[in-house]
Ligand SMILES: Nc1ncnc2c1ncn2[C@@H]1O[C@H](COP(=O)(O)OP(=O)(O)OP(=O)(O)O)[C@@H](O)[C@H]1O
């Protein structure tokens with residue numbers, strides 16, 4: 039009888055143990071796969087949500103008076119526009135921060151109303167980062183109006199406003215925000231500079247914490263260092279609330295994974311280990327017979343190894359399929375924003391395909407090897 | 422062919438007593454059938470397992486075909502068992518998920534065509550022809566015992582060690598078994614059989630009686646029922 043024939047016959051004979059072992063392995067593998075997929079989705083979701091919360095870093099001229107800054111909501115000093123490119127080129131900038139957006143903000147009077155003109159330049163993103171613009175961009179000659187501004191001026195999207203001797207097309211009226219944003223008029227940086235007579239100047243560089251570094255690595259400290267090196271004329275302010283919200287969301291999902299993963303490993307491992315142990319114990323007389331008939335220790339151990347490999351592979355396949363299915367089914371429900379891009383993690387699959395059989399083999403090889411090493415007469419004694 | 426000298430294997434029992442065998446010496450040459458007789462619990466199975474290289478004794482020596490069975494490593498001993506020893510266990514110990522035919526084949530390590538032929542012949546001779554595809558769980562005790570004998574013989578051993586090989590057989594089937602064992606002996610093999618019954622007496626060339634009833638003890642050796650003083 040061939041070696042694999044023996045393995046398969048035994049599996050069929052003790053199918054209940056085999057089925058339970060596959061069940062335990064596949065539930066464990068499935069949960070790990072799902073957890074991993076959801077953790078990736080959570081991470082992505084955190085970033086997306088964080089990004090949608092807007093810029094949380096404001097890099098402003100060093101000589102800005104902070105009292106004045108908070109009174110106005112922007113710096114009344116300026117930096118040269120090329121400062122953003124210089125900062126972007128500085129080493130270490132993109133390690134923790136992204137979407138450097140040169141901005142020029144000033145309060146002005148348009149047709150007798152106070153308006154916070156906000157000129158947005160093109161965002162500079164880190165290498166390898168998708169070029170998707172943060173928030174939005176405004177083309178030259180266009181304006182996006184805050185809710186209150188549009189109401190006061192009595193204009194709607196698609197209309198035009200006569201402004202500083204120019205006709206600007208109202209591209210969009212923004213939804214009511216309940217903040218100073220309702221008083222903004224977003225224009226392109228170039229338009230803002232020419233309107234305000236501040237050619238080549240910006241009042242700040244907005245940026246976003248990319249959440250690439252954990253808090254213990256002090257991302258803000260790193261940015262301050264980069265700033266001191268390449269842009270000594272600037273300082274950085276962080277919108278704490280936003281940063282904390284991001285960090286907490288991220289930590290929550292990390293902690294969940296950190297707790298759930300070892301628990302799943304422990305339960306599935308114990309389950310599989312106990313079943314393997316019971317199988318070996320039940321087969322002690324059989325081990326004794328094989329040994330008594332003169333079969334080598336390696337050959338007998340190989341029966342258990344083969345069994346474990348079959349179960350491990352079956353558990354890995356079933357678990358990977360079920361786990362992936364569960365991840366694809368529930369991922370989009372849990373993470374509506376980024377769930378659509380949840381895909382199969384092939385690297386994880388490769389690890390599962392390797393580790394599950396290896397684990398199953400370990401679980402049965404240890405008791406089997408101990409039994410094989412005994413005198414056949416000892417092993418043959420059943421009770 | 423197979424011999425032991427001063428063989429001792431003592432078990433400590435729960436109540437502080439001792440069980441097993443002490444200082445047993447005996448021999449079975451090719452063409453001999455040695456019958457070891459004694460009451461239940463006197464250590465017959467212990468002796469046989471130690472003779473077969475499956476139970477390391479506390480003291481004494483076992484020689485098989487001139488080799489010191491416990492002086493070699495476990496792998497070498499396993500090879501010796503595979504090549505030279507056929508064993509019929511008191512409790513049969515068939516592999517539960519293999520058929521009668523496959524269980525018999527387990528006794529032949531090479532599993533080649535010649536072994537398959539020998540297995541078929543043994544199955545027929547021992548009256549198992551109709552049960553060759555049956556699993557042990559569905560066999561009667563007698564059928565299991567005959568399967569175990571076929572497995573012991575299929576590898577063509579030098580020595581056959583049989584532990585109560587007819588304990589569960591009716592007289593007719595016992596006879597079939599004894600005759601097959603006798604043929605093995607006549608072909609030059611050595612048989613050591615342990616039993617507490619007397620029905621194999623006529624087949625044995627020598628009978629060894631347990632010397633006493635209190636355990637542990639050695640065995641007195643008798644040739645054809647005649648009691649001798651010391652161990653052989
Ligand atoms: N592993 C062991 N541990 C403790 N005691 C043992 C062990 N094996 C055997 N014994 C004891 O040693 C004694 C001899 O056992 P053994 O099986 O050799 O007897 P036996 O002569 O074959 O008996 P039977 O005719 O009933 O088969 C018994 O009292 C038994 O309880």
Ligand SMILES: [Mg+2]
Nearest residue numbers: 465466511584
């Ligand atoms: Mg016995």
